[in-house]
Amino acid sequence: xxxxxxxxxxxxxxxxILIFAAxxxxxxxxxTFGPPVKVTPTGGFGYEPSFVADxxxxxxxxxxxxxxxxxxxxxxxxxxxxxxxxxxxxxxxxGQSWQDIQGLTPLSIEQHEFGDEGDMxxxxxxxxxxxxxxxxxxxxxxxxxxxxxxxxxxTTRPLxxxxxxxxxRPWVTAHxxxxxxYFGNEGDKVTYPLGTQGSG
Numbered sequence: 001x002x003x004x005x006x007x008x009x010x011x012x013x014x015x016x017i018l019i020f021a022a023x024x025x026x027x028x029x030x031x032t033f034g035p036p037v038k039v040t041p042t043g044g045f046g047y048e049p050s051f052v053a054d055x056x057x058x059x060x061x062x063x064x065x066x067x068x069x070x071x072x073x074x075x076x077x078x079x080x081x082x083x084x085x086x087x088x089x090x091x092x093x094x095g096q097s098w099q100d101i102q103g104l105t106p107l108s109i110e111q112h113e114f115g116d117e118g119d120m121x122x123x124x125x126x127x128x129x130x131x132x133x134x135x136x137x138x139x140x141x142x143x144x145x146x147x148x149x150x151x152x153x154x155t156t157r158p159l160x161x162x163x164x165x166x167x168x169r170p171w172v173t174a175h176x177x178x179x180x181x182y183f184g185n186e187g188d189k190v191t192y193p194l195g196t197q198g199s200g
Contacts, residue, residue: 039063039089039098043074046087052120052128056148059095060128063087064117071114075100079107085115085139086132092149101128101143104153113139113158123174127154131170131182137161138170138184 039061040046046063053059065073065086075083077100089098103110115132122128126145131138141156160182169185 034096037095037097040087041074041076043076044069044087048117050119052122054122054126054128054145056126056145057092057094058145058148058151059091060101060120060122061087061089061091061098062118062120062130062132070116075111078111079103080111083111085111085113086118088118088120088130090149090151102151102153104156110141110153110156113156115139117169119170119172121172121174121180123176123178123180125177127174127178129172129174129180131160131172133167133170133184135166135168138167138182140182 039049040063045066047066049061049063051059051061063086070084072082072084075081083100088101090101091098100108100111102108113132114134116135118130118132120128120130122145128143128145128151130141130143132141137159139156139158140160142154144152144154146152167184171183171185172180174180
């Protein structure tokens with residue numbers, strides 16, 4: 001049996017992998033970043049951001065407000081020039097500029113549902129979900145993404161309600177059409193007496 005064709009095939013396969021790896025390295029070295037963009041508005045500050053991007057090219061972001069701005073933060077992008085919920089933004093130009101996500105009414109009253117820090121996710125039916133903790137519970141908001149820069153607020157709830165006394169950090173994920181999973185971070189046996197302490 002002649003092993004030469006087998007070695008030639010193996011050599012061709014290894015060569016193809018090396019070419020692919022070299023091409024990826026060249027692409028990675030060609031990636032450049034523009035200047036940083038301040039997302040929080042003048043007078044507003046934030047940290048612990050998270051981002052999601054949809055199939056239309058929109059980028060959505062949320063961030064925790066500074067603790068001294070939790071109850072009321074300045075927001076020049078809001079119709080009331082203030083907000084109580086965590087920061088949430090949309091960019092429809094690859095992150096070059098950011099605006100507040102569209103509200104239910106021209107006054108965007110939902111921006112005054114108190115929030116401490118939040119998380120976002122998208123489902124497969126182009127719904128954007130936002131869960132924002134207010135420490136004792138969470139707010140829940142859903143938008144419908146219709147296209148690039150086109151988002152419609154569908155619902156917002158000031159309470160979920162959660163069954164824990166303190167909610168430190170929410171996580172949310174979704175799939176399909178409206179299948180949403182929310183996870184709250186408590187785990188503190190002092191403030192949540194129904195919890196159990198694990199070993200390890």
